[in-house]
Amino acid sequence: MAFGTTSSSHKSKHLAQSAAFFIFRLLSFSVVAILLVILGFILVQGISVISWEFLTEMPREGMTEGGIFPALVGTLCLVAGSMLFAFPIGILSGIYIHEYAKDSWFKRFVKLMTNNLAGVPSIVFGLFGMTLFVNQFGFGDSILAGSLTLGLLALPVVIRTTEESLKAIDDSFRIGSLALGATKWQTVSRVVLPMAFPNIITGLILSIGRVSGETAPILFTVAAYFLPKLPTSIFDQVMALPYHLYVISTSGTNIEASRAMAYGTAFVLILIVLLANLLANWLRRYFGKKVKMN
Amino acid sequence: MNSVETKDVHLYYGDFHALKGITMAMKKNQVTAFIGPSGCGKSTYLRCFNRMNDLIDGVKIEGDILIDGVDIYKTNIQVDDLRKHVGMVFQKPNPFPKSIFENVAYGLRVNGTKDKAFIEERVERSLKQAALWDEVKDKLKKSAFELSGGQQQRLCIARALAIEPSVLLMDEPTSALDPLSTAKTEELIHQLKENYTIVIVTHNMQQAGRVSDYTAFFYLGELVEYAKTKTLFTNPKDQRTQNYITGRFG
Amino acid sequence: MKRYFHNLGEKLIEGLITISGTVTSITVLLIVFFLFKEGLGIFSQSPVAEGSVIAVHQNNPVKELKAAEVKEIFDQNITNWKEVGGPNAPIKLFSIDDITDYYTEEQIGANFEHLPQRLNELVAQEPNMLAFFPEEYLAKDFKGHRIELANVSLGDFLLGRQWYPTIQPAVQLGVLSLILGTLWVSLGAILIALPLGLASAIYLAEIANPKVRNILKPVIELLAGIPSVVYGFFGLVVIVPLIQDVFGLPVGETALAGSIVLGIMALPTIISVSEDAMRTTPRAMKEASLALGANKWQTIYKVIIPYSISGISTAAILGIGRAIGETMAVLMVTGNASVIPHTFLEPVRTIPATIAAELGEAPQGGIHYQALFALGCILFLMTLAINLTVDFVSAKKKENR
Ligand SMILES: Nc1ncnc2c1ncn2[C@@H]1O[C@H](COP(=O)(O)OP(=O)(O)OP(=O)(O)O)[C@@H](O)[C@H]1O
Ligand SMILES: [Mg+2]
Numbered sequence: 001m002a003f004g005t006t007s008s009s010h011k012s013k014h015l016a017q018s019a020a021f022f023i024f025r026l027l028s029f030s031v032v033a034i035l036l037v038i039l040g041f042i043l044v045q046g047i048s049v050i051s052w053e054f055l056t057e058m059p060r061e062g063m064t065e066g067g068i069f070p071a072l073v074g075t076l077c078l079v080a081g082s083m084l085f086a087f088p089i090g091i092l093s094g095i096y097i098h099e100y101a102k103d104s105w106f107k108r109f110v111k112l113m114t115n116n117l118a119g120v121p122s123i124v125f126g127l128f129g130m131t132l133f134v135n136q137f138g139f140g141d142s143i144l145a146g147s148l149t150l151g152l153l154a155l156p157v158v159i160r161t162t163e164e165s166l167k168a169i170d171d172s173f174r175i176g177s178l179a180l181g182a183t184k185w186q187t188v189s190r191v192v193l194p195m196a197f198p199n200i201i202t203g204l205i206l207s208i209g210r211v212s213g214e215t216a217p218i219l220f221t222v223a224a225y226f227l228p229k230l231p232t233s234i235f236d237q238v239m240a241l242p243y244h245l246y247v248i249s250t251s252g253t254n255i256e257a258s259r260a261m262a263y264g265t266a267f268v269l270i271l272i273v274l275l276a277n278l279l280a281n282w283l284r285r286y287f288g289k290k291v292k293m294n
Numbered sequence: 295m296n297s298v299e300t301k302d303v304h305l306y307y308g309d310f311h312a313l314k315g316i317t318m319a320m321k322k323n324q325v326t327a328f329i330g331p332s333g334c335g336k337s338t339y340l341r342c343f344n345r346m347n348d349l350i351d352g353v354k355i356e357g358d359i360l361i362d363g364v365d366i367y368k369t370n371i372q373v374d375d376l377r378k379h380v381g382m383v384f385q386k387p388n389p390f391p392k393s394i395f396e397n398v399a400y401g402l403r404v405n406g407t408k409d410k411a412f413i414e415e416r417v418e419r420s421l422k423q424a425a426l427w428d429e430v431k432d433k434l435k436k437s438a439f440e441l442s443g444g445q446q447q448r449l450c451i452a453r454a455l456a457i458e459p460s461v462l463l464m465d466e467p468t469s470a471l472d473p474l475s476t477a478k479t480e481e482l483i484h485q486l487k488e489n490y491t492i493v494i495v496t497h498n499m500q501q502a503g504r505v506s507d508y509t510a511f512f513y514l515g516e517l518v519e520y521a522k523t524k525t526l527f528t529n530p531k532d533q534r535t536q537n538y539i540t541g542r543f544g
Numbered sequence: 545m546k547r548y549f550h551n552l553g554e555k556l557i558e559g560l561i562t563i564s565g566t567v568t569s570i571t572v573l574l575i576v577f578f579l580f581k582e583g584l585g586i587f588s589q590s591p592v593a594e595g596s597v598i599a600v601h602q603n604n605p606v607k608e609l610k611a612a613e614v615k616e617i618f619d620q621n622i623t624n625w626k627e628v629g630g631p632n633a634p635i636k637l638f639s640i641d642d643i644t645d646y647y648t649e650e651q652i653g654a655n656f657e658h659l660p661q662r663l664n665e666l667v668a669q670e671p672n673m674l675a676f677f678p679e680e681y682l683a684k685d686f687k688g689h690r691i692e693l694a695n696v697s698l699g700d701f702l703l704g705r706q707w708y709p710t711i712q713p714a715v716q717l718g719v720l721s722l723i724l725g726t727l728w729v730s731l732g733a734i735l736i737a738l739p740l741g742l743a744s745a746i747y748l749a750e751i752a753n754p755k756v757r758n759i760l761k762p763v764i765e766l767l768a769g770i771p772s773v774v775y776g777f778f779g780l781v782v783i784v785p786l787i788q789d790v791f792g793l794p795v796g797e798t799a800l801a802g803s804i805v806l807g808i809m810a811l812p813t814i815i816s817v818s819e820d821a822m823r824t825t826p827r828a829m830k831e832a833s834l835a836l837g838a839n840k841w842q843t844i845y846k847v848i849i850p851y852s853i854s855g856i857s858t859a860a861i862l863g864i865g866r867a868i869g870e871t872m873a874v875l876m877v878t879g880n881a882s883v884i885p886h887t888f889l890e891p892v893r894t895i896p897a898t899i900a901a902e903l904g905e906a907p908q909g910g911i912h913y914q915a916l917f918a919l920g921c922i923l924f925l926m927t928l929a930i931n932l933t934v935d936f937v938s939a940k941k942k943e944n945r
Contacts, residue, residue: 017841027743096565113569121869213771378837388828401836
């Protein structure tokens with residue numbers, strides 16, 4: 001019998017496989033363990049700091065006591081501002097690339113530039129935002145300048161999300177609509193976009209999580225070291241959570257005394273990302289079910 | 295002597311009952327053809343013989359399948375040893391992104407052969423058996439993707455032959471080929487019969503008639519009729535077989 | 545009529561969409577424009593520290609010095625004029641604090657009102673003196689010779705090892721140590737992240753059963769979303785002290801700490817990109833391998849990895865790109881010493897960290913400010929090169945199909 005009995009070559013082959021798989025499993029689990037350690041460490045250290053006061057009070061005593069209220073509000077303003085800018089332009093841009101652009105050198109150029117913009121380091125966005133928005137346009141260090149800078153940073157992500165979502169929709173739907181005499185925009189707005197909507201919205205929520213934690217782009221465009229009041233206009237400076245964390249963990253007046261505040265701030269930052277991820281996953285499932293029912 | 299033998303084989307893809315109690319035996323050094331309308335389970339059945347269905351999640355198999363008398367779903371069977379013993383050629387030629395030589399040598403290497411001279415000799419022999427040697431002997435180092443579709447399929451046959459299986463499974467091996475390559479492949483099957491037990495799935499009834507000794511007709515997951523090819527085509531017993539071979543459905 | 549408005553609306557929308565489509569391209573072009581406009585300014589500015597005067601006796605044949613030479617002189621590594629093209633005579637250093645060695649307080653004046661005149665005399669008397677003092681004390685009829693500093697050249701900038709952008713009297717703008725620091729930390733990061741990332745990708749794509757996969761994937765996705773300051777903070781409070789203890793170092797802020805933090809941060813990119821690449825391996829190819837008696841592991845390393853190698857390289861390159869551009873985390877854990885690193889256990893300073901740390905203090909339009917933009921240009925070019933490589937690799941992959 002040529003098989004059924006185990007040959008020696010078979011044994012060594014099997015041993016190699018078992019060894020390799022063991023190593024891979026070990027390494028993958030250690031990757032996940034690393035993550036869980038980071039998350040767990042910050043969540044455990046941070047949870048005891050979190051309280052209603054922590055979230056709603058001004059920082060006091062050289063940022064060693066009190067809360068993070070102005071930074072929280074600042075970050076919310078920046079996220080809202082940047083999304084107000086990045087969502088419409090990014091989605092339209094994605095529609096342009098996938099639905100409107102003819103296959104020409106221009107489309108290739110636009111795609112190349114979008115890819116390159118996605119790879120530009122965030123500190124370079126900071127430099128750029130400072131020269132263009134803060135100095136050239138004269139917005140000064142302000143929510144407006146910071147939001148626009150963050151918006152530009154988020155733009156490639158929004159575009160890519162939109163493009164991928166549009167790509168997933170079969171051409172037959174477009175052809176079907178056009179064949180009924182609908183114009184291009186009618187087809188896009190009434191057939192294609194509604195179908196792509198669930199995926200687009202999921203991607204957008206994830207990008208919100210990303211933007212809320214960016215520090216380098218706001219360093220020189222909006223972020224204030226210590227500013228215990230709320231902004232009254234888009235030309236005001238604000239504190240922001242990620243910059244606040246950086247400040248109190250590296251250059252505050254009393255780093256040791258600020259530690260608890262730092263854990264609390266890191267906790268809130270992680271929480272925002274976590275919530276964005278959960279919401280995105282939930283939406284994905286929610287829409288997934290709805291599509292199946294139809 | 296029976297090379298492949300199955301007893302009351304049922305297969306489920308999740309809830310879907312794809313094979314419904316198939317019992318049949320395929321004789322050694324004979325060519326057996328599977329025919330039947332699309333989706334009737336020919337490929338599924340064929341893929342049971344080298345346990346290719348193991349790779350699909352949610353598959354459940356019942357019944358016994360014996361290859362050369364060994365129950366291949368017994369727990370102590372090593373799947374890779376089985377697959378060395380039961381070669382397979384797929385519908386679409388699927389060479390690896392490697393050189394022609396390395397494609398044929400692949401099966402030997404993964405089964406632990408290190409002897410260079412032996413590998414070279416075996417590669418040459420397999421390519422000759424697959425009637426490809428003359429066309430590729432000067433470009434063995436070239437990528438297999440540079441070959442034509444028909445040549446690629448014969449390369450895949452050579453690749454399967456190199457490890458000297460005793461059973462060769464072919465799932466519509468010529469459906470992606472032009473008539474000339476098809477003819478060459480059929481001739482090849484004819485020659486290989488001397489040393490191998492061959493099971494071939496085909497949609498081409500003439501082809502089944504030309505190459506096979508026995509033919510099995512499947513319909514909706516059942517084996518409807520199994521007989522000598524000549525008998526089945528000239529004197530089918532079942533009405534469904536008759537309808538199929540006279541082109542009334544399928 | 546209705547039709548006409550209809551068409552007009554359609555045209556307007558199309559116009560709007562097209563304009564939106566060009567925003568990213570315009571942004572990239574503007575980034576290039578502004579970065580280089582500011583950054584190239586350093587090549588046309590004198591590296592004399594803002595508001596300083598460097599002067600010699602009017603008969604001294606040395607009329608021009610390089611910034612690096614000035615620093616060497618003030619560090620007393622160069623002590624003779626002949627080393628910088630002058631006569632064979634010792635250099636007599638003078639900086640404003642030394643003034644009391646030469647004159648009494650009365651001579652200078654209570655409010656330094658006579659200081660310019662005194663400085664003027666001093667330089668005129670001492671043929672071998674190299675004097676350095678603030679510009680406000682420069683007399684109107686100054687008799688000495690003001691030394692011009694040669695402008696920074698591209699070579700000095702890229703290959704200079706000294707980065708002292710605010711040092712008196714001549715700023716030192718050599719970025720080699722920063723470039724090497726960036727590459728060094730990124731290299732370390734990729735050495736950590738690549739094996740871990742590839743192993744995880746292989747595990748997720750080919751080995752893990754769907755249940756495990758469905759748990760691990762979102763966890764790794766989450767890893768990608770955590771802000772870099774949080775990683776930096778974790779590095780600061782956990783990894784840095786750990787390194788300090790384990791290796792018995794005076795400070796734990798080292799290149800190694802940076803590499804570890806960056807490595808962790810690069811993991812999600814590497815895992816998801818290379819896993820996607822491996823998943824594109826056609827099923828037929830895997831089945832062919834298994835049907836020839838190869839086991840799963842042989843199929844992975846003989847078929848799947850070679851097949852998806854371009855995707856895997858893309859993953860590695862993108863990982864390096866992320867590491868090179870990362871700012872906050874590195875700023876927080878690497879110690880930021882601008883020296884050329886020799887081991888992973890020394891502090892280093894990267895380009896992004898330098899920009900982030902110094903831009904706030906650099907006066908706008910000054911040479912330091914422009915030097916930081918020039919660093920931005922270097923960073924931009926590095927990541928551009930990486931992006932283009934990725935584009936090239938994936939274009940080539942498509943061609944091969
Ligand atoms: N992986 C799978 N999961 C679920 N169902 C499957 C799977 N593969 C095949 N089936 C179903 O099993 C049935 C038999 O499929 P099979 O591929 O064996 O048919 P076939 O006779 O080879 O058809 P064809 O002539 O088109 O190749 C079909 O109804 C098919 O839909
Ligand atoms: Mg089939």
